[in-house]
Amino acid sequence: MERYYQEELECASRETMVALQNEKLVKQVKHVWDNVPYYRKLMEEKGVTPDDIQSIDDLYKLPMISKYDLREAYPYGLLGCDLKKCVRIQSTSGTTGKRVVAFYTQDDVDLWEECCARAITAAGGTNEDVCQVSYGYGLFTGGPGLNGGSHKVGCLTIPTSSGNTDRQIMFIQDLQATILCCTPSYAAYLGERMKEMGLSPDEIPLKAGIFGAEAWSEEMRRDIENTLGIKAFDIYGLTELSGPGVSFECSEQSGMHINEDHFLPEIIDPDTLEVLPEGSEGELVFTSLDKEAFPLLRYRTRDICVLSREKCSCGRTLIKMKKPKGRSDDMLIIRGVNVFPSQIETVLLNYGYAANYQIIVDRKNNTDTLDVQVEMTPEMFTDNLGEIEKRQKDLIDGLKSMLGLKAKVTLVAPKTITRSEGKAVRVIDKRKI
Amino acid sequence: MAIKQISVFLENKPGRLDAMTDVLTEANIDIRALSLAETKDFGIVRMIVDDVYETATILKDNDYIASMTPVVAVRIPDIVGGLNKVLKCLTQAGINIEYMYASLAGKKSDHAYMIFRVEEVQKAEIALRAGGFLLANQDDISDM
Structure with missing residues (x-):
């Protein structure tokens, strides 16, 4: 039996949902116009006023904003309410450039946690579950978001945060944790450790995992599901919009339902900025519908994906997004070819290698080089050099047919690629351009 | 009566063979014969040792990938x-x-x-x- 956290919204008819979105959008645009001079100026430049926005069909009239604007407006430029009303900030990992800081009122926090509660419920969570949150706590939204969602569902919450892997496993075993929330790479690492400790999937009490905050492949999902003996669910979000829970997977595991009563999605052509029809691949753009402290209208996510309104067997009517191919920020351009780390991961797992890999991009003699370093596993090892070289060659061919370019494959010793407790560092780009 | 050889995966980098034999020395393993097959990036060490099972265990405990071959x-x-x-x-x-x-x-x-x-x-x-x-x-x- 499929369970819902807010059935009336998650399974609302299209008419009900559109009416709700229309009403909320008009209010949100007015709220931004009145409170965010930075965005009001963009609207004025485009000659748009709140009166021009009467329904979601008018969305296209609004100007778009991007991470660039968030950095420009740092720290308070996009604040949508009095700081006195704010109770929290969260911040992006800030690997490139200035950090992005997002603000929350208590209502914003509640809304976010409800989104996470929907995700946990969709993964089968109830108040009888023990939910271990092994996402980092702190400025990163992963820990606080799922922690709040877990409370809302009524699970017994274990706030281990990330790191200290042996302690993580001890809690899973001793407190019989049934749901695990962390990044997929950390889930894979936990699985690897438990396997080493001789724990079979039957001996691990977990039944479901909610994994997000980085791109991961279907093959990696199967791997994690098999080692931990669980169902692995994807979750998606951005700090800018609140955090994880913008969309989440249901029992069908075929894409993530967007909480479109809070976050209105569009797909655009990233070059022409034109809105594309449903089913087209393009950049995902979100408009928050009821945020107070950090409302964002038409925010470009840089994530490349496809939206679909096909009927879902779980009964939810919320629109679904396919797993993003990767952030366009993660995309590498190597010898003019677009490469997503997730594509490389797919090939590695298909060829029987482990998901422990690192991609080193460099430029030698004005030519980009792509070196995929992957750890040797006991299953792949033999005393026959020719056999190992043949497998290496097969992998190179596999990468070539997936990416359309020739990569070098380096086999490295086990455990030499650093395990991450949060977001895995998959790519090292040494090119100095 | 076939005997068992231990094959070990090593990266082809300075000091790797040294580090592996450190582990064996520590465990008091005597190497009776050794041969190396290598590519530019990695190599396979093939060894005949006095105590095959002890060697396999000690290597595994130290995160080496090793296999036994008749x-x-x-x-x-x-x-x-x-x-x-x-x-x-x-x-x-x-x-x-x-x-x-x-x-x-x-x-x-x-x-x-x-x-x-x-x-x-x-x-x-x-x-x-x-x-x-x-x-x-x-x-x-x-x-x-």
């Missing part, structure tokens, strides 16, 4: 044509040698051992025994 150890007298006779015997039996390397038989002996990696271990053993050659077993290796 190989044939043939006793070869230290005279001209000693090896040649063994090879002739294998050729006649139609056995292909994947790789081979030598091992000294001990401190005071007048013969050596040749370690052969072949696909059909049993067939090779039968042919060699019929040819009058002496094959070492695991105990012979440990007692060297």
Whole structure:
């Protein structure tokens, strides 16, 4: 039996949902116009006023904003309410450039946690579950978001945060944790450790995992599901919009339902900025519908994906997004070819290698080089050099047919690629351009 | 009676073989024979040791990838044509040698051992025994 956290919204008819979105959008645009001079100026430049926005069909009239604007407006430029009303900030990992800081009122926090509660419920969570949150706590939204969602569902919450892997496993075993929330790479690492400790999937009490905050492949999902003996669910979000829970997977595991009563999605052509029809691949753009402290209208996510309104067997009517191919920020351009780390991961797992890999991009003699370093596993090892070289060659061919370019494959010793407790560092780009 | 060889994956970088033999020295393992096969990036160390199971365990505990492979150890007298006779015997039996390397038989002996990696271990053993050659077993290796 499929369970819902807010059935009336998650399974609302299209008419009900559109009416709700229309009403909320008009209010949100007015709220931004009145409170965010930075965005009001963009609207004025485009000659748009709140009166021009009467329904979601008018969305296209609004100007778009991007991470660039968030950095420009740092720290308070996009604040949508009095700081006195704010109770929290969260911040992006800030690997490139200035950090992005997002603000929350208590209502914003509640809304976010409800989104996470929907995700946990969709993964089968109830108040009888023990939910271990092994996402980092702190400025990163992963820990606080799922922690709040877990409370809302009524699970017994274990706030281990990330790191200290042996302690993580001890809690899973001793407190019989049934749901695990962390990044997929950390889930894979936990699985690897438990396997080493001789724990079979039957001996691990977990039944479901909610994994997000980085791109991961279907093959990696199967791997994690098999080692931990669980169902692995994807979750998606951005700090800018609140955090994880913008969309989440249901029992069908075929894409993530967007909480479109809070976050209105569009797909655009990233070059022409034109809105594309449903089913087209393009950049995902979100408009928050009821945020107070950090409302964002038409925010470009840089994530490349496809939206679909096909009927879902779980009964939810919320629109679904396919797993993003990767952030366009993660995309590498190597010898003019677009490469997503997730594509490389797919090939590695298909060829029987482990998901422990690192991609080193460099430029030698004005030519980009792509070196995929992957750890040797006991299953792949033999005393026959020719056999190992043949497998290496097969992998190179596999990468070539997936990416359309020739990569070098380096086999490295086990455990030499650093395990991450949060977001895995998959790519090292040494090119100095 | 085939003996067991330990094969270990190593990266082809300075100090890797040194570090691995550190681990073996620590565990008081005596290496009877060793050969290396390498590419630019990695290599496979093949070894005959006095204690196969201890070696496999200690390597695994230290995060090395190692496997055991059956190989044939043939006793070869230290005279001209000693090896040649063994090879002739294998050729006649139609056995292909994947790789081979030598091992000294001990401190005071007048013969050596040749370690052969072949696909059909049993067939090779039968042919060699019929040819009058002496094959070492695991105990012979440990007692060297």
